[in-house]
Amino acid sequence: MKQSRLIPWLGFIFGAIYFLVPLIATFEFSLRMQRGTYSFEAYRVVLGDPGFQASFGYSALIALLTIIVGVALVVPTAYLVQLKLPRLRPVVEFMTLLPLVVPAIVIVFGYLRMYNSSSFLPLTSTARGTDLLLIFAYVTLALPYMYRSVDTAMRSIDIRTLTEAAQSLGSSWLRIMLQVILPNVRVGVLSGAFLTFAIVIGEFTMASLLNRPAFGPYMQLIGANRAYEPAALAIIAFVVTWACMGLIQLVANLSPGSKR
Amino acid sequence: DSMDDLVAAAKKEGSLTTIALPHDWCGYGDVIAGFKAKYGLEVNELNPDAGSGDEIEAIKANKGNTGPQAPDVIDVGLSFGPSAKAEGLLQPYKVSTWDTIPDAAKDADGYWYGDYYGVLAFEVNTDIVKNVPKDWPDLLADDLANSVALAGDPRSANQAIQAVYAAGLSAAKGDASKAGEEGLKFFAELNKKGNFVPVTGKAASLAQGATPVVLRWDYNALADRDTLKGNPPVEVVIPATGVVAGVYVQAISAYAPHPNAAKLWMEYLYSDEGQLGWLKGYCHPIRFNDLAKNGKIPADLLAKLPPAEAYEKAVFPTLEEQGAAKEVISKQWDTVVGADVAK
Amino acid sequence: MTATLATATDAPRRRLSLSWLGVVPFVLFSLMFLLLPAANLVIGAFQDPTGAFTLANIANLFQPSIIRSYTISLQISAASAFGGMLFGFLLALAAILGHLPRWVRPTLMTFSGVASQFAGVPLAFAFLATLGRTGLVTALLMNIFGINIYRSGFNLLSFWGLTLVYLYFQIPLMVLVISPAVDGLKKEWREAASTLGATSAQYWRMVALPVLWPSMLGAFLLLFANAFGAIATAYALTGSSLNIVTILLYAQIRGDVLHDPNLGYALALGMILITGLSNGAYIWLTSRSARWTR
């Protein structure tokens, strides 16, 4: 239907102002490191610090692994809840809301108690083990977003018929998941992945208490006692995270059959 | 001798895990670097931004864990020493310079021991504030509208409580028993006047102008001043009255995975070298008087410190005084000050 | 559990158990990395510092200052969830149904991904630098238009200020969760309504909004929980001014001063309870108000 685009444009522009001006204000401040002039000095300092790259790289890697584990956990669950166990839905939905209200510090102290070096599953006694624990921690944090977006995507395709088609062709469950369901909920997985990535990149408490060299603690370290660098770092983190999402989207769109 | 044995044992452990040691705090950056250089141990630094409560909880949570998440040593507010000892979270150790630590600032059994102190000061952005306040009542001046901030939440941060206490002590003319209530009253007035900014003041907000006056430990303020390098120019003022000193204490975790490295760390911190390292970060080390008496403090270092007269007026609140003030301030902040802020 | 098992679906038992096997990883994971670690919180809420059983922490929740902190938290969560729902919804509508250029939607979606997790000190600073007393916009309004927003009663460090800041992540979150539902609105419904003489407003009031209602309710719940559990931003922005549950909770668990973890756990338990109740209310409301869904 023909309709005026004025109001949508106004809404969009209003939204853009609300979202961009605080970033611009931060950016403006970050340029003031040298007295009297605008300069990129703060950016030079931040980007010149080897800790920046190392910690961002670490967190990005952890984020990708978190996305993989999260998808592997959430997709089959959402699938089964929708297809076979609809009564489980309220329970699962409540569980996926919990991480929003249970303080992260409570969860991580719980981990330290349960998976410390003298426990039955001494994950914290090695660095790799702790990385794994951190990934699991992030999976819980990302659960509310990942579950919702995957679940929504699944509602929009006929998973029952696709499943049966694959079954009649002799497919195993694993293959149905990997080759039939997963590629077709890609949009949901992707938006869940975005959120997961953004969460993991900025997360501080868990990384810090598990003592992993992540980006969140790094930002905190820089942020606490400096004036201009934190602002520059915030802008860089924002832009780089956004760029990483673009990259994730690009990769996902290169996969077959994605145009629709 | 025993020191060599300790060094050997510590080296065998290989590393030390610390917590809550910001590099800009008390010169810890250089202190840690000095320790590493001297003994070749790894130093694994946990959350530098943690509060004292975090440090205690980290010990508790890591009971049974020998991973790198478990702190070996802590550096906490004075009141946390006795309480942590009571909960059995500490193990005793007496450094070789034990006797030169004032008795008032250490546990007789060696579970905890004062490490450094500073006094509460005004950190002022002089780009914005032209009439630099010199004493607590000056903070109420008209031209300081929307200017004054604490360095934390007085319901939970030691530093902020001490600031309220200091303001109160000034108003009560030194009567410690009234300091808490008077401090609340002062901040209520500051808030009503519109001078109080209820965000956590730090370097960024100071420079940006949101909090051109921050009330914090003098050593933090001085370190900030150096970091900002005149952009903006910062003046650190020790108030004329109500000069309150805060003591932090050092202790070793009862569950320290590297007990020998922890002991070696203590030996280093309490050696002349370690004490001077703190002093370089504008902190008064606990053995300050001992070092001064023995002429071990370089003159240029002394010259950089705030004037000694200011420190002569410094009050060291007792544990009891602190406890009482904390009770009043943290519990009533909301109703006396915060409730109005929230409107 | 066995009762649910028997009635969960109409497929025969043999298959059923296979389905249950499929959710075992999720259940196990949630148990190991979410529920059991958090169980300490539930236990801790009923313990005193020595580990003995007590109801004192729970009783303490009912002291006026804590009740007040819950009230303020609930109010801020509700206000920011409502505002986020409203504006996020409008923004999603503009991007999806507004005939804007094609780049708008993917840009908005990825931006929303970042912005919905933008929180804590950087966010607080960004707003201080924008709308604080020396902020960019504040100064702009003052210098160019001569408007002193603070004189006219605005204060960033207040209930409404905090809500405004929360909206920075609430709106994008809403955009993300409501978009699929907006996509589900059929073009034909609008067209049918208009041939039947309905104006746009009537279509929205009588058809589109009722159809979206369950999704909106679900989104509201998510936003509510999101704000309810938020801490970093609130702490960074209103350090000592707003008495909200999460700040109180962290003060108890982490603080330099108060340090009563057991009371902190009780506070958290209260939050979980409230979340559970709102989840229940959501299920009840949708089942009542959306009888028309299958």
Place this chain on the structure above:
Amino acid sequence: MAFLSINRLTKTFGSNTTVKGVDLEVARGEFLTLLGPSGCGKTTILRMVAGFEMPSSGTIRIEDKDVTNLKPHQRKIGMVFQAYALFPNMTVRDNIAFGLKVAHRSGSEIDARVREMLDLIKLPQLADRYPYQLSGGQQQRVALARALAIKPQILLLDEPLSALDAKIRVSLREEIRALQRQLGITTIFVTHDQEEALSMSDRICVMSEGRIEQLGTPFEIYNYPKTRFVASFVGTLNILRGKVTDSAAGRVQIDGQEVVTNRGLNGASTGDEVAVALRPEALSIGRANGSSNNLDGVIDEVHFLGSVVRIRVRFSDTAVSLDTFNRPNAAPPERGQPITVNFGREDILVLEGPAY
């Protein structure tokens, strides 16, 4: 005077023109069908009449009033969609009442009209059901009632039956037509099902690629197709390759056998290859004498379609389909059986254009 008149209507989307200068007049009370293959622009025309799309050029007039620029809700048009488009959040009653509520009619008036509509579609007992509780056919009847409740000037139906079961499709077809007659409402119906179009319409407008190919009664369209497109799109058509052996006498050779037409050769001359069209029902089994044509072949396939048995007869190169009525007492012929088919000279149609 036409009730609805469409003049030089054109619609361009981006770079491709979907409707190309269509002229169309619909009389009051007429049932006109737009028939054509997918993508030919049927829906686009309907949507312009409804006001959902703005024409790129051209005008639409209802009772001589230019409505081209009116909003949809100002046109008093009833529309029924392929996918029903019932409001899922409303009961049957509320769906039907929607247009009346929007127009602020009184409660009692609404009640009366809704009851009337429910009776009309014979579903009074389902008033309180939600759409998801109805079968497709029931949903479509409710959609019809909803559209009719506001007493529209024109009823537009966009493939309303295509999502339904075969049996229901046929019965609803008749129901819709009966209702339309009863109410005398001017109706435009869109379909790509030629049987639907033939059985329901007063007139059919056959479209192809945005243009009108032919406009006429079902009988005209079926029996006197003006273009090759119409001939082959409407109905089952046998198209055979023939060669004109004597243009004056109308003699054409098909697969080595000779036939005669008396309907003209569409401009072909002796020696030309032509396409020859024959309707299956024009063919009969057996050898006829006199003025009829005969072709000898073999039965290739027998499709039992119920009332009709369609027999495929193969000649040496080509094949034709032939319809006979089912006879319960005579088993249908068998595959492989030799057979002769006959047809009248007037049944054979030489199509314009080259043979293919």
Place this chain on the structure above:
Amino acid sequence: MAFLSINRLTKTFGSNTTVKGVDLEVARGEFLTLLGPSGCGKTTILRMVAGFEMPSSGTIRIEDKDVTNLKPHQRKIGMVFQAYALFPNMTVRDNIAFGLKVAHRSGSEIDARVREMLDLIKLPQLADRYPYQLSGGQQQRVALARALAIKPQILLLDEPLSALDAKIRVSLREEIRALQRQLGITTIFVTHDQEEALSMSDRICVMSEGRIEQLGTPFEIYNYPKTRFVASFVGTLNILRGKVTDSAAGRVQIDGQEVVTNRGLNGASTGDEVAVALRPEALSIGRANGSSNNLDGVIDEVHFLGSVVRIRVRFSDTAVSLDTFNRPNAAPPERGQPITVNFGREDILVLEGPAY
């Protein structure tokens, strides 16, 4: 020996039984259609054969091997769904290759088989398209190729044509049947379109409410329906209320006019009210003498269906439909015209049960 044999198959969902003790045997290479109204259990039977649902009781045997408890992927069954169910993320080639890849066939074998299948469905040029780039008819052909690629023992088709356009539906119908013949694959086809069932099947199994009503060839089902349900579900049927005036002579009075049947009265005796069935194509226009029946009426409605013109003739109380072939040279009769219809004594069928 039957290739597929189903014994006392029952399926209960919760409290309602959808399939009630069905016995069915399908011969090797046979094309069997399950025909029945919506909800009668057709899909449920198919899904049990495929292994997607477990029977509540009863067995399913393929080549005498009990497969009742086998998993779907162990049954070597090809299935085609109404909504195509192509994997949207895979090209046509990958869709067809899926089952072969799953079975770990070699790359060259897969390539060859896919090419073969693409040729079979005549779409070799579309191998690299994605489903969304295909028309419905093309998608359904790919779905068929995908199901056939694994050389299944049995092909199951659940209303594969019902989502397609009228024109394509008919042509795909023939394509599927030709393919099935060519491959000789045992096939069960589900539909509720009786014309589809009649035209495609070797045998039809008419179902109602979970039970088999009648099993037979299309000709048998159409011309010799065993139950009233079958008679009225399959094909268009005129059902008239009659009164037996002389049971011995087979005389029945319809609407005041007398007719004679020689197919028996289904147990009715003189004076009984009965239901009399007549197929539209059994009726002819005009008065016939000899052994035929005649009825006088008035033309009520004329539906031009293309090759067939269906004329509704009204007597005093009742009405019948009559089919004649279209004649381009004779305009169809007009409404309101008086008319006499005739039909043979063998065309009239007295249904069991009471008149209604």
